[in-house]
Amino acid sequence: MDEDESLRRYGLQPVAADLDEVRELLRGRTERERHSQGAGDTELMKLCCVQLFNAGVIDDVLLIWSAKTASMDAACSIDVQLLCGPGLTETKAYLSALRTPEAEAARQRLLECEAAGDFEGFCVEEYSAQYAAYYE
Numbered sequence: 001m002d003e004d005e006s007l008r009r010y011g012l013q014p015v016a017a018d019l020d021e022v023r024e025l026l027r028g029r030t031e032r033e034r035h036s037q038g039a040g041d042t043e044l045m046k047l048c049c050v051q052l053f054n055a056g057v058i059d060d061v062l063l064i065w066s067a068k069t070a071s072m073d074a075a076c077s078i079d080v081q082l083l084c085g086p087g088l089t090e091t092k093a094y095l096s097a098l099r100t101p102e103a104e105a106a107r108q109r110l111l112e113c114e115a116a117g118d119f120e121g122f123c124v125e126e127y128s129a130q131y132a133a134y135y136e
Helices: 003-010 016-035 042-055 058-068 072-077 080-084 088-098 101-115 124-134
Strands: none
Touching: 003 016, 003 042, 016 042, 016 058, 016 072, 042 058, 042 072, 042 080, 042 124, 058 072, 058 080, 058 088, 058 101, 080 088, 080 101, 088 101
């Protein structure tokens, strides 16, 4: 599946019944990207992250983080804000409560980006609208 097909099939805001398919697609592409940079199709990975961001399910935060950290290309392609579909405050609290090295690394990255001003004026709805315009 490529980016265009995923967009046609699921849209930017997949229905709940399709979220597991989006997650599996992202997991598979992330694994490929970890194995060989460029093999995962980072544009498709980014779209999957946008779709999950729009769903706002807190349990998807680490899946998105895993995709973002799969390679240098993925890190550049997948915006850190995509971790925060449930909201910045909610995401930081969730990651803090998990108390795992992966969750702490993601939380630290959010804190660094927040301190650098990357979340200034951040609003889930506005960020979602920006991606809707990007994919038009």
